[in-house]
Amino acid sequence: MKLKEQIENYKPYNEQEEKDKEMMLECIKTFNDVLTRKNKMCHFTASNWIINKERTKVLMIYHNIYKSWAWTGGHADGESNLLHVAIKEAKEETGLENLKLLVEGIYGIQIVTVDSHIKRGEFVSSHLHLDSCFLLEADENDVLKVKADENSAVNWIDINKAIEVTNEEKMKTIYKKLNEKLSKI
Numbered sequence: 001m002k003l004k005e006q007i008e009n010y011k012p013y014n015e016q017e018e019k020d021k022e023m024m025l026e027c028i029k030t031f032n033d034v035l036t037r038k039n040k041m042c043h044f045t046a047s048n049w050i051i052n053k054e055r056t057k058v059l060m061i062y063h064n065i066y067k068s069w070a071w072t073g074g075h076a077d078g079e080s081n082l083l084h085v086a087i088k089e090a091k092e093e094t095g096l097e098n099l100k101l102l103v104e105g106i107y108g109i110q111i112v113t114v115d116s117h118i119k120r121g122e123f124v125s126s127h128l129h130l131d132s133c134f135l136l137e138a139d140e141n142d143v144l145k146v147k148a149d150e151n152s153a154v155n156w157i158d159i160n161k162a163i164e165v166t167n168e169e170k171m172k173t174i175y176k177k178l179n180e181k182l183s184k185i
Contacts, residue, residue, distance in 0.1 A: 003080045004028050010106050020111045024130045035076045042128040046086035047073030049178045052140040058162045062153035069165040086134045094154050095145025100137040107135035110174050
């Protein structure tokens with residue numbers, strides 16, 4: 001299924017997702033490069049909410065640029081299969097090999113503002129991530145690995161503390177939403 005159809009078929013969980021869905025579809029309609037970082041204003045990313053089998057912990061990384069505990073994920077970089085991107089990023093950023101998709105398709109959508117920053121020695125202007133999040137399960141006993149150029153730690157965190165450990169205010173609302181949705185499936 002094409003990305004536009006995936007977003008069109010996604011059933012928003014709340015008002016934030018309704019509004020973000022509208023904006024994502026407008027971006028797809030307006031720009032022909034939203035799958036690449038060539039679009040400096042907005043581009044697609046794929047993220048993960050990785051939980052353990054008991055649904056009591058979430059796997060988070062300590063992100064070097066944002067200096068905060070965060071979900072895993074990354075840029076689409078031309079790939080329209082965002083699930084593929086999400087799983088690739090989860091494996092790269094955590095070292096996990098065995099991941100199980102728990103919900104068919106996109107688990108959550110959100111537009112995340114990204115403040116200007118330096119990445120690999122270059123200035124990156126503020127922009128928007130048009131994000132699709134996927135719900136994955138992993139075994140918390142599997143070996144974890146840091147991806148040193150992106151994160152400095154990978155840890156299982158009590159799912160109820162995921163909101164507390166991030167110091168990015170905008171992400172607290174997103175993580176809270178993902179946990180609320182989890183309690184309903």
